[in-house]
Amino acid sequence: MVIDRPEPLLLEEAATGGRGGVTLAARQARLGWLLVLPTLLVLVGVALYPLVDTFLNSLTNARLGSSRAVRFVGLANYKDLFSDPVFLQAVGNTLYFTVVSVAAELVLGLLMALVIHSRFPARGLMRAAVLVPWAIPTVVSAQMWRWMYNDVFGVLNDLLMRVGLLDAPVAWTASPGLAMNAVIAVDVWKTTPFMALLLLAGLQVIAGDLYEAATVDGASRIRQFFSITLPLLRPAMLVALIFRTLDALRVFDVVFVMTAGASGTETVATYNRRILVEFQQLGYGSAISMVIFLIIFLFVLLYVRVLGVSEE
Amino acid sequence: MNPRRWEGVRKALFWGVALVLVFWTIFPFYWAVVSSLKPRGELFTTPVLYWPSHFNWQNYVSVFTARPFGRNLLNSAIVSTVTVIGSLVIGAFASYALGRLRFRGKGVVLYSVLAMTMFPQIAILGALFLFVRALGLYNSWWGLALTYLTFTLPFTVWVLTSFFRETPAELEQAAFVDGATPMQTLRMVLLPLAAPALVTTGLLAFIQAWNEFLFALTFTINDNARTVPVAIAYFSGATRFEIPWGEIMAASVIVTVPLIVLVLVFQNRIVEGLTAGAVKG
Numbered sequence A: 001m002v003i004d005r006p007e008p009l010l011l012e013e014a015a016t017g018g019r020g021g022v023t024l025a026a027r028q029a030r031l032g033w034l035l036v037l038p039t040l041l042v043l044v045g046v047a048l049y050p051l052v053d054t055f056l057n058s059l060t061n062a063r064l065g066s067s068r069a070v071r072f073v074g075l076a077n078y079k080d081l082f083s084d085p086v087f088l089q090a091v092g093n094t095l096y097f098t099v100v101s102v103a104a105e106l107v108l109g110l111l112m113a114l115v116i117h118s119r120f121p122a123r124g125l126m127r128a129a130v131l132v133p134w135a136i137p138t139v140v141s142a143q144m145w146r147w148m149y150n151d152v153f154g155v156l157n158d159l160l161m162r163v164g165l166l167d168a169p170v171a172w173t174a175s176p177g178l179a180m181n182a183v184i185a186v187d188v189w190k191t192t193p194f195m196a197l198l199l200l201a202g203l204q205v206i207a208g209d210l211y212e213a214a215t216v217d218g219a220s221r222i223r224q225f226f227s228i229t230l231p232l233l234r235p236a237m238l239v240a241l242i243f244r245t246l247d248a249l250r251v252f253d254v255v256f257v258m259t260a261g262a263s264g265t266e267t268v269a270t271y272n273r274r275i276l277v278e279f280q281q282l283g284y285g286s287a288i289s290m291v292i293f294l295i296i297f298l299f300v301l302l303y304v305r306v307l308g309v310s311e312e
Numbered sequence B: 001m002n003p004r005r006w007e008g009v010r011k012a013l014f015w016g017v018a019l020v021l022v023f024w025t026i027f028p029f030y031w032a033v034v035s036s037l038k039p040r041g042e043l044f045t046t047p048v049l050y051w052p053s054h055f056n057w058q059n060y061v062s063v064f065t066a067r068p069f070g071r072n073l074l075n076s077a078i079v080s081t082v083t084v085i086g087s088l089v090i091g092a093f094a095s096y097a098l099g100r101l102r103f104r105g106k107g108v109v110l111y112s113v114l115a116m117t118m119f120p121q122i123a124i125l126g127a128l129f130l131f132v133r134a135l136g137l138y139n140s141w142w143g144l145a146l147t148y149l150t151f152t153l154p155f156t157v158w159v160l161t162s163f164f165r166e167t168p169a170e171l172e173q174a175a176f177v178d179g180a181t182p183m184q185t186l187r188m189v190l191l192p193l194a195a196p197a198l199v200t201t202g203l204l205a206f207i208q209a210w211n212e213f214l215f216a217l218t219f220t221i222n223d224n225a226r227t228v229p230v231a232i233a234y235f236s237g238a239t240r241f242e243i244p245w246g247e248i249m250a251a252s253v254i255v256t257v258p259l260i261v262l263v264l265v266f267q268n269r270i271v272e273g274l275t276a277g278a279v280k281g
Helices: A024-058 A076-082 A085-117 A123-135 A138-149 A155-162 A176-204 A208-216 A221-249 A253-258 A268-278 A282-309 B003-037 B058-065 B069-100 B106-116 B121-134 B141-166 B169-177 B182-211 B214-218 B228-234 B245-265 B267-278
Strands: none
Touching: A024 A282, A024 B069, A024 B106, A024 B121, A024 B141, A024 B182, A076 A282, A085 A123, A085 A176, A085 A221, A085 A268, A085 B003, A123 A176, A123 B003, A123 B245, A123 B267, A138 A155, A138 A176, A138 A253, A138 B003, A138 B228, A138 B245, A176 A221, A176 A253, A176 B003, A176 B267, A208 A221, A221 A282, A253 A268, A253 B228, A268 A282, A268 B121, A268 B214, A282 B106, A282 B121, B003 B058, B003 B245, B058 B069, B058 B245, B069 B106, B069 B141, B069 B182, B069 B228, B069 B245, B106 B141, B121 B141, B121 B214, B141 B182, B141 B214, B169 B182, B182 B245, B182 B267, B214 B228, B228 B245, B245 B267
16 A cells, blocks of 8 residues: 555755745645545535434434424433344344355455456456446346346246256245345345456466466465465455455345345345334434444454555 | 376366356346347246347337436436536545645544545435435435535545555656646646546546435435436336336346446456555555
8 A cells, every 4th residue: 555655745845944934844734734625524514424413313212204302312222222123133134144245255256356367368358247247236236136036037947947956936035045145146246346356456466476486396276376376365355355344234225126125134224224214213223323333333444454454 | 187188177167167257247138138128928928038039129218208217317427427526626636635745634534534435325324314405405416416425535535645646756846846836736747647547536436426326215206306226226017016127127228338338448447446446445
């Protein structure tokens, strides 16, 4: 990373003092703050202020679209969360979604990265092809798959029955045991390319002579993969993993479109929106929001930490 | 096993994996295109037909005539464009300061921005809804563009900062010796140099804004204000149980085609921007 590199700027001059009694360094500092000010103002307005407001709301019994007097209830909403079976189930579902989808994306993404990394004809075409699922809206990919999953007219049942993997059509998105896995499959399809690209960038910085030396020493390709590729790919993998985990923990679009949270697919984010928008419970919903925020914030700290460490 | 045969097995395995991956990636698009072109009777039949008897463009027509999909496309285009312009203008100033100037508190700002790139939108949904409504921007382009800055602005600042940092200092020093102020240096030396980075970042921000769903779903109320993802999610048929799959697939194809073109044209830029956005921050 580039953050801590000594700054190349014209600062020798700064020591010699400035015009009009103000040093160059001080003028630069003033200009610096002036330039970041608009960004800070916007971020305070659309992120920090709403976040503080969410926290304050979470301590009340406020409702959207109600003129009832708002009462301060302390941590009651948070306490209620622990005895709300739907919320606890949603937490479990979200964790399941996160672990399974991120693990699958890592394995498939690595496979994809290795394929694109090797020299073969049509490699450029393949790299372009895998970018497409990444670029389309999640809603569109969810709809495309929902149609393929259709229990009567869906192509997935037809394909699987043709090759003999299924005897009878399956209702992929309506059966409680299956629906979450069906949703995960869509997420994996859509985001594996992103994982592959991050890992590919990691693969491309591994020096070629390492493999040459290993070949001279008689190490097999498999041995080289485990002794050179995997260890050197670790920083890239870590970054990709944390990035994807953050995304998976707040999963919303794909679930909302495919099942609307039915059939055992309710996640914390879909439940949160349901409470806020359908039940209009601003106070209780804000408490759920704060829980999501805190969990993700912990991951962000971890991420910043990892980035800092991986610089050495 | 002898080495030559082992090499053959390895090659076969490689091609097998590559083909399966490509099939898995491409097939859903193939299916969307075929489904969108099927005559109505052939869409809902068993066994499933893998190729239509003839191409039927009715779905593409009715998406625009029976639904306000053209309007939805316009909404998405305007909201995304405004978002991108806003992020680039505001973000370029901040990035110049963070990448080129030296001042106290810079590190804190930089890491706050990095942390913000991963901000969970859902966490502020309720409060932001009240905020947008209070500003009178509910159900409008401007409300969406403003709230989209939560995720596009930090991303833009982060990527552009790392770009500004990597540009050689000599150019700036030359400008400084010639008596240029920092703002003149930014305008006449650094921004032209940054044009490719601006294009890349703008493109990625555009895709993010174009694909956004949660805010668009919550901060709009009627068909005419909806952006494309929300419209496609809410496509419904004459009755509650009849889902217009043909039209949904046609709409999906319509949004996907420009994205495929963008990806093919800007492939290298996108990959660079993505890895810069993630690996470098």
